[in-house]
Amino acid sequence: MTTTANLPVVVIGAGPAGLAAAAHLVERGIEPLVLEAGSSAATAVRAWSHVRLFS
Incomplete structure (x- = not known):
């Protein structure tokens, strides 16, 4: 039997959705690895100016 308990x-x-998911994981004591293709968080959102x- 294999286990996935030690996988990241x-x-x-x-x-917005990825950061919210990461925040929920942190609240549960899980440290996520967040991958983003852009140079910083929410790069694509900035392009949608x-x-x-959220209005």
């Missing part, structure tokens, strides 16, 4: 939890994307978010 990976969150793909550091946009013409779109109103």
Whole structure:
């Protein structure tokens, strides 16, 4: 039998949903590895400056 208990939890994307998922994991004592293709968190969201978010 194999176990996955020691494998890391990976969150793909550091946009709003990815950061929220990572925050929930941290609240539960799990340290996630957050991967983002852009140079910083929410890179794609910044490119959507013409779109109103969370309004």
